[in-house]
Amino acid sequence: MVAVSTREKLKPMVNSGNNAIRIRVRGLGKRYGALEVFRGIDLEAGDHEIVAIVGPSGCGKTTLLRCIDGLLAVDSGEVVVDSERVTSPIAGVAMVFQHFGLFPWKTVYDNVAYGLRMAGISRAEITRRVPHFINLVGLKGFEKAFPYQMSGGMQQRCGLARALAIEPRVLLMDEPFAAVDAQTREILQFELLRIWEQRPTTMLFVTHSIEEAVLMGDRVVVLKGRPSNIHETIAIDLPRPRTRDTLREPRFGELRERVWGTLMSEARQAEFQLGA
Amino acid sequence: MHRILSGRYLPFALSLIAGVALWELAGRNTSAAFMVPFSETMLRLWELAASGALAVQFLDSATLFITGFALALLIGMPFGLLLARLQSLRIALEPYIMVLYATPMVALIPFILSMMGFGFAPKVLVVFLFAIFPILYNTIEGARSIKPELIEVAQSFRSNEWALWREVIVPYTLPFTMTGVRQAVGRGLVGMVAAEFFLSSTGLGQAIMMSSQNFDTSAVFALILVIGLLGVGLMRLGLTIENRFARWRD
Ligand SMILES: Nc1ncnc2c1ncn2[C@@H]1O[C@H](COP(=O)(O)OP(=O)(O)O)[C@@H](O)[C@H]1O
Ligand SMILES: [Mg+2]
Numbered sequence: 001m002v003a004v005s006t007r008e009k010l011k012p013m014v015n016s017g018n019n020a021i022r023i024r025v026r027g028l029g030k031r032y033g034a035l036e037v038f039r040g041i042d043l044e045a046g047d048h049e050i051v052a053i054v055g056p057s058g059c060g061k062t063t064l065l066r067c068i069d070g071l072l073a074v075d076s077g078e079v080v081v082d083s084e085r086v087t088s089p090i091a092g093v094a095m096v097f098q099h100f101g102l103f104p105w106k107t108v109y110d111n112v113a114y115g116l117r118m119a120g121i122s123r124a125e126i127t128r129r130v131p132h133f134i135n136l137v138g139l140k141g142f143e144k145a146f147p148y149q150m151s152g153g154m155q156q157r158c159g160l161a162r163a164l165a166i167e168p169r170v171l172l173m174d175e176p177f178a179a180v181d182a183q184t185r186e187i188l189q190f191e192l193l194r195i196w197e198q199r200p201t202t203m204l205f206v207t208h209s210i211e212e213a214v215l216m217g218d219r220v221v222v223l224k225g226r227p228s229n230i231h232e233t234i235a236i237d238l239p240r241p242r243t244r245d246t247l248r249e250p251r252f253g254e255l256r257e258r259v260w261g262t263l264m265s266e267a268r269q270a271e272f273q274l275g276a
Numbered sequence: 277m278h279r280i281l282s283g284r285y286l287p288f289a290l291s292l293i294a295g296v297a298l299w300e301l302a303g304r305n306t307s308a309a310f311m312v313p314f315s316e317t318m319l320r321l322w323e324l325a326a327s328g329a330l331a332v333q334f335l336d337s338a339t340l341f342i343t344g345f346a347l348a349l350l351i352g353m354p355f356g357l358l359l360a361r362l363q364s365l366r367i368a369l370e371p372y373i374m375v376l377y378a379t380p381m382v383a384l385i386p387f388i389l390s391m392m393g394f395g396f397a398p399k400v401l402v403v404f405l406f407a408i409f410p411i412l413y414n415t416i417e418g419a420r421s422i423k424p425e426l427i428e429v430a431q432s433f434r435s436n437e438w439a440l441w442r443e444v445i446v447p448y449t450l451p452f453t454m455t456g457v458r459q460a461v462g463r464g465l466v467g468m469v470a471a472e473f474f475l476s477s478t479g480l481g482q483a484i485m486m487s488s489q490n491f492d493t494s495a496v497f498a499l500i501l502v503i504g505l506l507g508v509g510l511m512r513l514g515l516t517i518e519n520r521f522a523r524w525r526d
């Protein structure tokens with residue numbers, strides 16, 4: 001056992017997230033017409049817990065998050081967030097989109113302010129919060145930039161700031177870094193971890209990268225099959241805060257192999273690639 | 277000096293000088309009944325302006341144009357947005373819009389004349405009909421091209437319907453509407469002149485008709501020049517406004 005600082009001793013080394021259940025998904029099923037996307041999904045996420053959801057593309061990860069966000073009506077089962085049954089988007093839940101979802105006609109500042117304005121936050125509070133979150137994601141100096149003037153990585157920083165600014169209880173991340181280049185992606189992963197350490201929230205983190213799932217998650221949920229279902233849930237007992245060093249720990253490699261094995265246990269999952 | 281020579285000013289100035297010289301030459305070598313030289317046109321323009329007649333006609337035409345055009349914008353844009361959002365209404369009305377958009381509006385003038393006579397209202401209607409379709413059409417196509425993902429983002433942040441229009445649909449559509457507005461300026465001017473030809477006793481269009489009937493060719497040329505310059509000015513204004521609203525498009 002290595003020595004830990006007093007600050008780190010105050011919180012559990014491994015985030016068990018077992019205190020209060022924030023998100024409870026029970027028996028969730030969804031179909032698009034004849035296409036049954038998933039069926040019988042049971043999922044829970046505790047306070048300050050990060051649940052990573054991996055699965056091959058097309059297995060319904062985005063659909064699942066849209067159902068949990070209340071953007072899509074479900075066909076069976078229910079989604080409950082903090083004892084509130086979700087039928088349409090509820091307050092305190094924010095989503096970060098794979099396609100960034102920035103409004104191209106709004107500047108960085110106005111994009112970040114958007115969620116706050118929709119939430120009916122006072123003007124004074126908005127002018128206080130927006131610069132804070134722009135700084136937090138490292139976009140200081142780009143307040144007046146339009147999305148088209150920024151790289152993908154910067155656009156997603158903005159998308160992240162917009163979601164964080166409403167100070168959500170629950171963050172829904174839909175492959176947030178899938179559309180940026182590999183190097184930027186790695187930088188953003190560790191920045192997100194740093195931000196989360198400062199202010200932990202409950203997070204569902206969807207990805208198709210096994211490494212990313214293991215790096216981010218307290219648990220990794222493997223979604224597969226057609227219609228898909230939760231195939232296995234793997235506890236990630238890597239200590240936090242997670243940093244670049246985490247990637248070199250033997251335990252990280254073991255867990256990555258385990259998730260890989262689970263995903264590959266059926267032959268035809270060839271579209272999968274290892275790598276963050 | 278070097279910048280002026282290498283920039284767009286030199287070719288622009290040379291072309292203007294050549295054009296005026298050509299006009300002058302052609303005018304001096306044709307019968308005055310067909311064409312007058314540039315210098316004579318300018319002289320006549322000065323006379324018309326000095327007599328006050330030009331100002332009266334210009335104001336008359338401008339009032340007509342602005343009224344018809346403003347109505348086209350005020351009705352065309354909201355109606356276009358509505359049609360983009362209400363699919364069944366759009367499907368029901370689209371054929372009529374397409375037919376009217378494609379119809380040369382001049383063909384409707386005799387009908388409007390017989391229905392409404394010679395007042396201000398029928399002239400406004402003509403300008404309105406000339407101008408509305410580009411605005412309406414571009415607004416519908418623009419509003420329809422908005423990505424569903426962005427609507428979903430708005431819903432995810434709990435936008436209500438009013439905020440969805442204010443924050444997403446209208447700002448997204450405005451540059452498209454402005455493209456329509458720029459096209460509508462040209463059509464509206466044609467409508468204005470046509471309305472004044474057939475339905476009017478006043479305005480620049482009517483002044484052209486009168487001068488033409490009196491074989492006052494220099495006045496005809498002077499008035500055409502005024503309308504042409506007015507059109508160029510309005511087009512430029514439209515382009516400026518369009519660019520202002522399209523700043524966010526790369
Ligand atoms: N709006 C929709 N209508 C019909 N089918 C859809 C729709 N959205 C997604 N699908 C289909 O549902 C399946 C799951 O999609 P999605 O949730 O986007 O998967 P993932 O995010 O895991 O890649 C895919 O086969 C996709 O083609
Ligand atoms: Mg997806």
